[in-house]
Amino acid sequence: MDFQENPFKRRLLRGETQYGLWLGMSQTISAEICAGAGFDWLLIDAEHGPNDLRSILPQLQMIAPYASQAVVRPSHGDDVLIKQVLETGVQTLLIPMVETAEQARRLVRAMRYPPHGIRGVGSALARASRWGRIADYVQRANDEMCLLVQVETVEGMRNLDAIRDVEGVDGIFFGAADLAASMGHLGYANHPDVVKSIEDGLQRISKAGTFGGVLCTDKPLVARYHAAGARFIAVGVDVLLLAAATSRLCAEYKPDVAGRTVADSY
Numbered sequence: 001m002d003f004q005e006n007p008f009k010r011r012l013l014r015g016e017t018q019y020g021l022w023l024g025m026s027q028t029i030s031a032e033i034c035a036g037a038g039f040d041w042l043l044i045d046a047e048h049g050p051n052d053l054r055s056i057l058p059q060l061q062m063i064a065p066y067a068s069q070a071v072v073r074p075s076h077g078d079d080v081l082i083k084q085v086l087e088t089g090v091q092t093l094l095i096p097m098v099e100t101a102e103q104a105r106r107l108v109r110a111m112r113y114p115p116h117g118i119r120g121v122g123s124a125l126a127r128a129s130r131w132g133r134i135a136d137y138v139q140r141a142n143d144e145m146c147l148l149v150q151v152e153t154v155e156g157m158r159n160l161d162a163i164r165d166v167e168g169v170d171g172i173f174f175g176a177a178d179l180a181a182s183m184g185h186l187g188y189a190n191h192p193d194v195v196k197s198i199e200d201g202l203q204r205i206s207k208a209g210t211f212g213g214v215l216c217t218d219k220p221l222v223a224r225y226h227a228a229g230a231r232f233i234a235v236g237v238d239v240l241l242l243a244a245a246t247s248r249l250c251a252e253y254k255p256d257v258a259g260r261t262v263a264d265s266y
Contacts, residue, residue: 001133006091008041008069008232009146012171012211015231020071022215022237023059024049031059034238035066043071043234047096057088057127071148077103082110083119087126092146094173099155101162108168111145113138146170148213148232152178157197164205171232172205173213174198190218202228 011018018040023031026049034042044051044059051059056072063070070090074081077095085093095107109117121138123129129137147168151160152175164172176189176198185191202212206229213232214225217240222233251257 001130001135003134003136003140004091004144006069006144006146008071008092009144009170011040012146012232015211017226018069018232020068020232020234022234024237024239025242026050026055026059028058028062030238032062032066035063035068037068039068041069041071041092041232041234043073043094044090045073047073047075049239053084053088056085056090060088060090060127073150077107077110079106079110079118082107086111086119086145087123087128089127091144092148094148094150096150096152096175097156097178098149098151098163099153100159101166104149104163104166104169107147107149108166111147112142112168116142148173150175151201152176153182154179155182157201160201160204161208164208164210169210171211171213172201173215173232174201176214176216190221195221195224199224199228202230205229206231 008018020041020043021034021039022043022045023034024045042063044056046052046056060070069092071092071094072085072090073094073096074085077098082093093111098104111117111119113119113121123137124132148171149163149169150173151157151163163169176194179197180186180189180191180194183194185194198214202225205212211231212229214230215234216222216225217236222235226233
C-alpha cells in the first residue's frame with residue numbers, strides 16, 4: 001500500500017489559499033455531507049466540540065473519499081493525546097492555546113518520531129500505517145506531519161515572532177474569540193482592536209514565510225484577513241449554519257420568534 005502524502009501541507013507551504021469549514025457536531029453523516037460541499041479542509045473540533053478518539057476516527061473515514069483534507073484540533077497539546085490522534089491517520093493538527101516558543105518546540109517533537117521527536121513507535125497497531133500495510137510509514141511520516149499552532153492570547157501575540165521561528169511549525173492560526181477575551185473584549189471577536197492585532201500578526205508571519213489562518217464568518221473581514229496573509233481560512237461552522245437555517249425557517253411560520261438570532265462570536 002502506498003504512503004499518502006499531505007496535500008494540505010504542500011498547498012500551505014506553497015502559499016495557496018485554502019478555505020475550510022469547522023465541524024463541531026461529532027456526527028459522521030453531517031461530516032460526510034460537509035465533505036461533499038467541496039471545501040479544501042474540514043476541521044474536526046475536539047476542543048469545544050463533543051469529540052474524542054472514538055468519534056474522530058469515523059469522521060475521518062467519512063471524509064476520506066472526498067477531496068477535502070481533514071484537520072483535527074485536540075482538546076490540548078498533550079504529548080500522549082497527540083500520539084493517539086496521529087494514530088487515527090490524520091496528518092494535520094491544530095493545537096490550541098500556544099503561548100511560547102518552548103510550547104511550540106515540544107509540540108513539534110510530539111509529532112515526530114525519534115531521533116527528531118518523541119512520538120512513540122506503534123503505528124502497526126493503527127490506521128495511520130493502515131495496520132502495517134504501508135511498509136515505509138515510519139520512515140516517511142515525519143515529513144508529512146503538519147503542525148498548526150493556535151495563538152489566541154495577548155501573551156501568545158507577544159511571543160509571536162519566537163513561535164513563528166520554531167522549526168517544524170507549519171502554520172499559525174489566530175483564534176479571534178479567545179484573543180478578544182484576552183484583550184478585554186469578551187464576546188466581540190470582530191472588535192476593531194482584535195482585528196487590527198490579527199492583521200498585524202498575519203502580516204508579520206507571512207513576511208517571514210509562514211502562513212496564517214483564521215476562522216471568520218464575515219465575508220468582508222475574510223477578505224481583509226486574506227489580504228493580510230491568511231492562507232487557511234475557515235469560513236463557517238456546521239452547528240452555526242444549522243442553527244441559523246433552522247431559526248430562519250421557523251421564523252417564516254412563527255413570526256413571534258423572528259427576533260431570535262444565532263450568536264456568532266467568530
